[in-house]
Amino acid sequence: MEVALVIIGTELLSGETLDTNSQYIGRALTSQGIGVNFKVTIPDIAEDIKRALDMAFGLSSIVLMTGGLGPTKDDITKNLIAGYFRSEMKFRPEVFEHIQELLKHRLPKISYLNKEQAIIPECASVLENRLGTAPGLLIQKEGRILIAMPGVYYETVYLTDHEVIPYLKKLVHDESFVSRNIRLVGIPESYIANEITDIEENLPEHIKLAYLPHLGQVKLRLTGKGNNKIILRKEIDEILAKIYDRLEKYIYGYDDTELPMAIGKLLSDQKSTLSIVESCTGGYLSHLITSVPGSSGYFKGSMVTYANEIKTGILGVNEDIIKQFGAVSMENAEAMAKNIQLKFNTDFGLATTGIAGPTGGSEEKPVGTLWIAVSSNDKVISHKIVFDRGRLQNIQFFSVYALDLLRRFICGI
Numbered sequence: 001m002e003v004a005l006v007i008i009g010t011e012l013l014s015g016e017t018l019d020t021n022s023q024y025i026g027r028a029l030t031s032q033g034i035g036v037n038f039k040v041t042i043p044d045i046a047e048d049i050k051r052a053l054d055m056a057f058g059l060s061s062i063v064l065m066t067g068g069l070g071p072t073k074d075d076i077t078k079n080l081i082a083g084y085f086r087s088e089m090k091f092r093p094e095v096f097e098h099i100q101e102l103l104k105h106r107l108p109k110i111s112y113l114n115k116e117q118a119i120i121p122e123c124a125s126v127l128e129n130r131l132g133t134a135p136g137l138l139i140q141k142e143g144r145i146l147i148a149m150p151g152v153y154y155e156t157v158y159l160t161d162h163e164v165i166p167y168l169k170k171l172v173h174d175e176s177f178v179s180r181n182i183r184l185v186g187i188p189e190s191y192i193a194n195e196i197t198d199i200e201e202n203l204p205e206h207i208k209l210a211y212l213p214h215l216g217q218v219k220l221r222l223t224g225k226g227n228n229k230i231i232l233r234k235e236i237d238e239i240l241a242k243i244y245d246r247l248e249k250y251i252y253g254y255d256d257t258e259l260p261m262a263i264g265k266l267l268s269d270q271k272s273t274l275s276i277v278e279s280c281t282g283g284y285l286s287h288l289i290t291s292v293p294g295s296s297g298y299f300k301g302s303m304v305t306y307a308n309e310i311k312t313g314i315l316g317v318n319e320d321i322i323k324q325f326g327a328v329s330m331e332n333a334e335a336m337a338k339n340i341q342l343k344f345n346t347d348f349g350l351a352t353t354g355i356a357g358p359t360g361g362s363e364e365k366p367v368g369t370l371w372i373a374v375s376s377n378d379k380v381i382s383h384k385i386v387f388d389r390g391r392l393q394n395i396q397f398f399s400v401y402a403l404d405l406l407r408r409f410i411c412g413i
Contacts, residue, residue, distance in 0.1 A: 001172050003029065004038040004056035008049060008067030008077060009151055012041050021066045021149075021156045028160050033177030033225060034168055044068055049080050053146075061144055062171075064164065067151035069134040071113040077148060078120055078137065085141050087123035092135075095126060099133045124148075127163040131155050136163055176229035180236050182220045182243055185259060186404045187250040189213045192220070195246050199239065207236060215393065216400040217259065249413045252404075259403050260288045260295075266410045267298035267348075274406075275344035276302035277315060277336045279327065280354035280370065285399040300344045305336070315339050328353050328365050330373075330382045337373035338380055348410070349375040352402050356394045368394055372402045374409040381409060 005025060011017040019041060026036050038059045042048040044067070056063040068077030082089050096118035100110060107114075117133050120126070127136030127147070132155040137148040147167075149159045184192065189211050193200070200209055207224040222239055226232045244251055252262040267274055276286050276299075286302040289295055305311045308327055312319045317335045325331040333353050341349025354370030361367035368388030374381055383405055387397050407413075 001033075001062070001168065002035040002037040002060055003062040003064055003168075004060040005036055005040070006049070006052045006056050006063060006065040007039065007041040008044060008065065009041070010043040010045075013043055020153050021151065024153070024157055025064060025066075025160055025164075028165055029168075030223075031179050032165055032169060033172070033179065033223070044076060046076060046080055049077065050084060053084060057144055062168070063144070063146050065146065065148045066156050069117075069137075069148060069150040070152075071111070071117055071133065075134075078124075081124070081137065081139065081146065081148060082121035085121065085123050085139055085146075087121045087139075089119050090122040091119050092126060093118070095120065095135050098128070098135075102133055127159055129155055129159055130162075131158045138163075138167070176227060176232055177223070177225050178229060178232045178236055179221060179223045180240060181255050182222075182240055182251060183217065183253045183257060183259075183262075184220070184247060184250040185217045185252055185400065185407075187218065187247065189218050192218055192247065192250075196243055199242050199246075203239070204235065206232075207239065215397050216404070249408075252407060258292075259400065259407075260292050263289070263403055263407055263410075264292045264295055264298060266407065268294075270347075270410070272347040272410070273298055273300050274348045274350065275300050275340045275346040276350045277340035278302060278304050278352050279306055279311070279336075280356045281352045281395050281399050281402070282306065282356075284395050285350070285352060285402055288399055288403065300346050303340060311336065316343070326365070328355055328369055328371055330371055330384065333371035333373035333382050334375070334380045337375040337382075341375045347376060348406065349373075350402060350406050351375075352398055354394075354398060356391050356398070357388060358391055370394075370398045370401070372398075372405050374406050376409070381405070 005022050007019055007022050012019045022039055029036055038056055040052045042052045068075045099114050099117060103110060114133055123141055124137040124139050127138055129135050132150055132152055134150040136159045139146045147164055149156050203209060206226055207222060210221045212219040212221060222236050224232045224236055252259055278285050283304050289299050305315050308322055311317045316339050321331050321335055333351050336351035337349040351373045355361050355367050357367035368386050370385050372383050385401055388394060
């Protein structure tokens with residue numbers, strides 16, 4: 001099965017807003033073995049939307065659309081859909097009841113614009129949107145299927161997961177599909193490809209391997225189609241085992257396991273605790289750790305010691321270390337890690353100090369220089385990297401690298 005995507009939003013074309021909707025939809029569809037054969041992004045203009053629908057339906061009988069279903073005057077999609085499918089508009093009491101329930105604690109009175117959201121094409125079935133006032137719409141007519149969703153990202157995500165994917169899965173009967181991910185960190189894509197060349201070259205024709213790199217991490221996705229899901233799963237698991245044998249020390253998890261989740265499991269399994277002190281990463285590293293539900297069981301807390309006087313005055317780093325070696329140094333990173341571990345009374349302490357940029361670098365310590373340190377009761381290790389892709393990417397990469405050093409330290413790699 002293949003579908004086409006129509007993404008509506010003038011702000012997407014101007015660059016004011018990133019198109020995260022199609023990224024999420026595409027990923028969700030691919031995970032279920034559903035391909036995307038066409039995608040177009042268009043402004044909130046009626047003629048452009050009609051033209052996009054014609055193109056999309058020319059390539060697929062199923063079209064997913066996002067955008068233009070809200071309460072404002074530029075939300076023209078539902079009226080256009082009614083005209084496109086030659087349908088009247090109709091007030092739906094059940095939709096209005098949902099809107100009233102959703103807004104009763106937010107607004108003293110429901111506006112006429114919100115009430116108009118309950119008027120939808122008569123030919124459409126309602127997809128329940130528990131996170132917003134605009135319902136999703138499903139139209140099945142003349143051999144074509146259109147699914148329209150609001151453009152708000154978290155509403156698109158909800159409808160995709162709870163309405164769209166379950167509906168599309170019912171349409172797929174002819175073959176089984178299995179998709180599995182193996183997740184690696186601290187190893188470049190080219191190195192992985194070199195290490196598993198023979199495995200990749202000998203894959204069965206019905207199993208495909210994709211490389212999905214992102215900021216110090218690589219996700220390998222194996223997907224297969226066949227008539228027997230149990231056999232297919234066994235084949236893919238055997239391939240994963242071969243890859244694991246080659247790249248074990250770089251592998252931190254499978255499928256939907258993110259790096260902070262893997263760190264959390266390591267700490268939980270050992271009944272160990274962690275504290276963090278950050279300088280250049282500014283709290284982002286702690287954010288990653290606390291994004292995992294249940295992290296309070298192993299993460300005690302953190303400090304962001306951005307200024308040197310905070311490193312020395314509150315964290316307790318010896319002033320002579322910073323005077324002699326500088327804030328961005330092995331000596332300071334190790335002192336920070338040890339001090340936060342002792343101050344928070346944890347099994348492990350993790351520290352970052354570096355130059356995120358775009359200013360502040362020197363010939364000796366250029367922008368992108370990072371020192372990371374990890375400490376335990378009887379050991380401290382540190383590592384230096386230089387990586388510069390701009391301030392925000394530097395901070396994200398620094399945090400991933402710090403988590404990987406912590407992972408290796410805990411695992412004894």
